[in-house]
Amino acid sequence: MPSMFKSFVRLDFGYSPFHRFFEIAAILSFFALVVIISIQAYTGLATLGWQTAIWLVPVTALFGYVGADFASGFVHWMGDTFGGEETPVLGEAFIKPFRDHHTHPNGICEHDFVEVNGNNSIVLALYMIPVTLIFSDPTSTIHILILAASVFFTVGVFMTNQFHKWAHMDNPPAYIEALQKWGLILGPEHHDVHHTSPYDTYYCITCGWLNPILQRLQFFETMEKIVYRTLGVGTSRDKLKSSSDSAG
Ligand SMILES: [Zn+2]
Ligand SMILES: [Zn+2]
Numbered sequence: 514m515p516s517m518f519k520s521f522v523r524l525d526f527g528y529s530p531f532h533r534f535f536e537i538a539a540i541l542s543f544f545a546l547v548v549i550i551s552i553q554a555y556t557g558l559a560t561l562g563w564q565t566a567i568w569l570v571p572v573t574a575l576f577g578y579v580g581a582d583f584a585s586g587f588v589h590w591m592g593d594t595f596g597g598e599e600t601p602v603l604g605e606a607f608i609k610p611f612r613d614h615h616t617h618p619n620g621i622c623e624h625d626f627v628e629v630n631g632n633n634s635i636v637l638a639l640y641m642i643p644v645t646l647i648f649s650d651p652t653s654t655i656h657i658l659i660l661a662a663s664v665f666f667t668v669g670v671f672m673t674n675q676f677h678k679w680a681h682m683d684n685p686p687a688y689i690e691a692l693q694k695w696g697l698i699l700g701p702e703h704h705d706v707h708h709t710s711p712y713d714t715y716y717c718i719t720c721g722w723l724n725p726i727l728q729r730l731q732f733f734e735t736m737e738k739i740v741y742r743t744l745g746v747g748t749s750r751d752k753l754k755s756s757s758d759s760a761g
Contacts, residue, residue, distance in 0.1 A: 532606050536631025543634040543671055546641040551664050553648060557657035573661035579722060580662065581669025586717030586724070588636070590733050593712055594748045595740075607632060615712050621678045629674050637670055672698075673719045680704045680718075696720070711750055 558566035592611035598604045610632070614621060621629065644663050651657045676698040679685040685693070693700040699721050706724070707715040715724040716733065727733065740746050 529605075533627065533631075535635065536627050539634035539638055540627065540630055542638050543641070543667070546638070546645060547664065547667055547671075549645050550641065550660060550667065553645065553651065554657065554660035554664050557648075557651040557660055561654065561657060569658065569661065573658055574665045577662040577665025577667075578669045578720065580666045581673060582717045582719040582721065582723050584666075584670055585673045585719045586727065586733075589716040589718060590736070593716065594733075594737065594750070595746060597749060615708070618708055619681055621674075621681050624678065629678050630671060633670055633674055637667055641667055669719050676720070677704070677718045696722075713750065 558569065561569070589611065592608055593615075596604060596608050598609045598612065600608055641663070644660070648656045648660050651660055679689045680693070680699045680701045681704075689698070692698045697720060699718050703721045703724070704715070704718065707718075713733070714728055715721065717723045717727070737748055741748075
């Protein structure tokens with residue numbers, strides 16, 4: 514077996530071989546789906562005429578990329594805030610990596626391409642498959658805009674954990690350092706704000722543009738109050754605090 518392929522499918526990870534293969538399949542499906550959505554978006558934009566479409570591309574790019582930043586923050590917030598490793602179905606594969614990351618922040622630098630990008634690809638498939646099916650033959654400008662924004666949104670989400678890994682690396686490639694300095698992707702100093710106990714702010718990890726805005730709006734704090742009032746579910750931080758209070 515070629516060594517590159519061996520390392521791609523190696524099974525000596527801290528997670529199950531089943532999940533590893535699931536991640537590989539999801540990454541391959543991401544590449545196929547993003548090509549399909551790009552072709553659908555390009556075909557749709559061409560029907561609008563390129564004089565109109567030419568200014569729609571940067572607008573949808575911005576919308577999609579900021580949407581990815583928001584999605585990264587929302588999913589990260591859920592992983593950090595609710596449940597635990599013992600949570601059925603999601604605990605081991607999805608919640609545990611978020612919690613481990615706070616205690617071993619540089620562990621992500623040891624993860625290979627599949628482990629870094631697998632989970633995001635699994636979640637993306639749940640968005641991309643319906644989008645390609647529903648908008649396979651876009652009939653209105655809104656459908657075309659959703660398709661175009663989806664290209665940038667899904668690429669942004671796919672790249673999120675890679676940007677996150679680069680933000681933790683001591684010596685990332687020079688062109689990545691330049692993108693970090695220009696603020697186009699998550700930068701290390703910006704991300705350090707999240708890595709400060711109690712890890713309850715600056716959850717967005719694509720580019721982080723929304724972090725100061727969501728912080729000022731107290732968005733996640735408000736969401737936690739809404740979840741508690743409507744579902745009666747408290748945060749893991751509250752549980753930790755009450756168990757340490759009762760132990761003390
Ligand atoms: Zn976190
Ligand atoms: Zn981090």
